[in-house]
Amino acid sequence: MRIGAGIALIAAGAIIAFAVRDTSDTLNLTALGIIIMLGGAAGIWLSYRLANRRRGHDDVVVIDPDVEKQYNTAPPDQVADHPIDVTPTHLREDHKDLRK
Template sequence: MKFGPGIALLAIGAILAFAVSDNISGVDLTMVGYILMGAGALGIVLGLVLASSRRGTRSTTRRVVDDGTNPPREEVIRRDLQ
């Protein structure tokens, strides 16, 4: 989940929890708001964790170079992903 849906869930949950005073039979809108706010906060935290873990990874490419040696040598090319 990216940051946008998490922020949207957080905002909708806050509106339901703090600003809406209607009553729906069998539904506690305050509790639904708190649940949405929790889901939004969890989505933002997971988005941050996944984004930080992707920044630290490297892309590795292996290539066999046949330059007449037996066996052919292997080149390793590493690139930092940012």
């Protein structure tokens, strides 16, 4: 059963349950419509589960561990023992003008 068939069952069940009025003592149309709607919902759920089931991939390695080491973001073991100049190059006094 596909999703479209499940939606059609839900619609047909809703019509039977809520739109059709019959005074039969042997058949309760409201209960029948709700049962058909539940069958349509179960069909949609089953269709979704079958379409998206796992294919036996329990342990999926997304990144190779050797490649992951290259992008390790742990802080360095040793910090620089001299001050680092973070002044932009074009504002430094010792900057040489390359246009000359």
